[in-house]
């Protein structure tokens with residue numbers, strides 16, 4: 001029998017490449033490769049941070065939370081408290097981008113102005129030579145190369161709910177210096193558009209990618225073109241004492257890659273608690289978002305979020321929860337996520353951690369597919385299928401502890 005050697009070599013090379021993209025329990029997570037879409041929900045125990053590596057290698061960091069700890073109501077710092085959450089975060093990002101000889105975050109997106117998404121200011125935190133405190137986003141931009149920063153307030157921040165708070169003052173001082181002296185680009189995130197986060201390294205190779213801005217500043221996409229609906233009355237007509245909580249103004253987006261779809265709604269609420277009707281931002285989003293394969297829970301699964309219309313509309317196969325508190329998630333949210341009345345079929349829920357009080361409050365919390373670790377959604381080239389890889393967060397081993405899937409995109 002005669003082999004055609006070049007063909008055999010080619011077949012083996014393809015098999016080896018496929019094998020190297022597989023994640024193996026007990027070994028470090030495989031590197032991102034062109035065509036893959038990775039969504040890392042990074043576990044620091046101190047706030048939100050999501051690293052997105054898009055199919056052409058474009059990079060996006062969604063939030064960089066940093067809470068000063070520890071507190072009995074909070075989960076432990078990960079890997080530990082020998083470094084600040086944002087220092088751990090920067091190190092995680094550098095590792096995840098090691099395929100890139102010149103690692104850069106093309107976009108940093110701040111969903112809203114709360115400390116667990118942008119960085120708290122507290123006594124004893126390090127100060128940059130430029131005069132502002134290094135925490136959360138300010139640390140990320142100090143330590144990593146960043147292309148563009150997107151938030152909901154640029155340029156005047158006149159609908160920021162807490163402009164006088166120390167963390168907001170610090171953020172504004174940081175922006176002033178970075179824009180003037182370091183050329184940082186900053187842009188306001190505008191609902192309805194799909195041209196603010198784009199593939200910027202090789203867009204022609206991946207025409208099936210789309211990033212749609214769904215909501216910000218009380219305004220929601222209508223599903224038609226770039227049209228939006230203003231849910232919130234004009235800010236100047238609202239007495240200052242009735243101003244909405246910052247969460248109502250949060251950014252939301254939907255990302256699509258081929259058949260795969262993912263939703264992130266920041267800390268948007270959907271359940272009114274003695275508040276005006278327009279505080280419910282989830283119901284209008286539910287009308288336009290459509291089903292997704294995976295989503296992160298709004299407001300960490302807190303009791304004012306993930307209302308019935310949104311859970312039913314998203315009908316996700318995979319839910320992820322960014323946890324740092326005893327109320328992430330609350331039992332009522334947990335019930336809705338499990339409900340086959342809201343949508344039929346299987347679903348897996350992954351949490352970055354579970355506080356011991358949530359373990360007591362939620363009887364069947366052991367139904368979580370994973371209850372600690374970094375959560376990496378890894379979508380295969382083209383978007384037809386994806387896996388969920390859990391990575392150890394108690395050290396910097398980057399070792400895989402679990403792999404779920406493959407799941408078929410719908």
Ligand SMILES: [Zn+2]
Pocket residue numbers: 048114116117267299300
């Ligand atoms: Zn939050």
